[in-house]
Amino acid sequence: MPPVVQPARPQLAVSAAIFRGGKVLLARRARSPAKGFYSLPGGRVEFGESLHQALSREVDEETGLKIEIVGLAGWREVLPATAGAGHYLIMSFAARWVAGEPALNDELDDHRWIAPDALADLGDLKLTGGLEEVIQSAHRLIGP
Template identity: 55%
Template sequence: MSRPAPELAVSAAIFRQTNVLIVQRASAPAKGLWTLPGGRVEVGETLLEALKREVLEETALTIDVIDLAGYREIILPQAVGERGRHFVILPFAARWRAGDVALNDELKDARWMPVGDVATLPTTDGLIDILRQAERLLAAP
């Protein structure tokens, strides 16, 4: 029997002027927590293709991707029944290009807000650090 492999995912810190889009997860894992839109990379997709597809599917937005803003690694011992899960998540800094937020059923809520205000919400681990790094990338010449 083969062991399950880590799941590769991407997410986007999407900025529109001085605000970033954060979303609230509707189901496990991370149900109720605020985080970035994103999801799994499918076989045959590049990271950027997966990122743009996931953002469009979850939020109906189109984005311009700037650069990688870090990484997160989450190991959940028993997230799904008896089977643990291991996620490697690559968050990217991005700019809003077009569209109005329309959430799919994976998300419960969404807010555009200043990065400093995100700390007042229950978030996924390391979110504030990723947002600050994304801000730096967007400010770079």
Template identity: 65%
Template sequence: MIPTVSPHHPQLAVSAAIFRDGKLLLVRRARSPAKGVYTLPGGRVEFGEPLQEALRREVEEETSLAIDIIGLAGWREVLPEAIGSGHFVILPFAARWRGGEIKLNAELDDFKWLAPDALDGLTLTAGLPEIIAAAVRLV
């Protein structure tokens, strides 16, 4: 018998701190959760999908970029009360830009290539500065 999965379970997601010429890519969410907030590109891991394949797929879907993954830069947990929906466990990776130019999908409405220490004034997802600092150490 296959167990039934409750709709109220944590969802696994991945994101990428992508570096190009010393700058970091940030994208702004066009939809909830976190509409209008700058974050790293990424998304949900599909059942049976290896983490790094999920990361490459999500980055390509959201930005059209190809990346080289360097390593895991930590983790974040987003609880339902923080964003009003869902429970997410997010594994952010450090990565390098390998090719392509940015073409955002409908989930995003803006992007910026910024120095990792030039984020002042932007509305960021919770914990993002610490993840970026860890990714910088890996790069």
């Protein structure tokens, strides 16, 4: 199998901290990047898409959920740590669950609804870098 050729520029991506009943959805990545890590649903922005369009599409593709986007919760830059790794700018949004039950596509292999204040107690789960901070920021935007 030939090596994956990474783009010469950073790639723009989006993710959603989706809240339902006081809990946030975490999904485990089934493939690289971040295979085996729990993170937020999301993915790359396609040319001509707005961030909100891309986010709604990615959440629907990965989980089958419909969401209401509340606002920007934060961003994260993932730099290529090793040869062949990508460079991503991920814009993370707070969102409310509107409809549907998680039906994961092949990019994800597990999901959990977790209370934001329980994140620190999840020592057995591998979380992507900066995830807790984004979720706490998103939780403040969602409100009680």
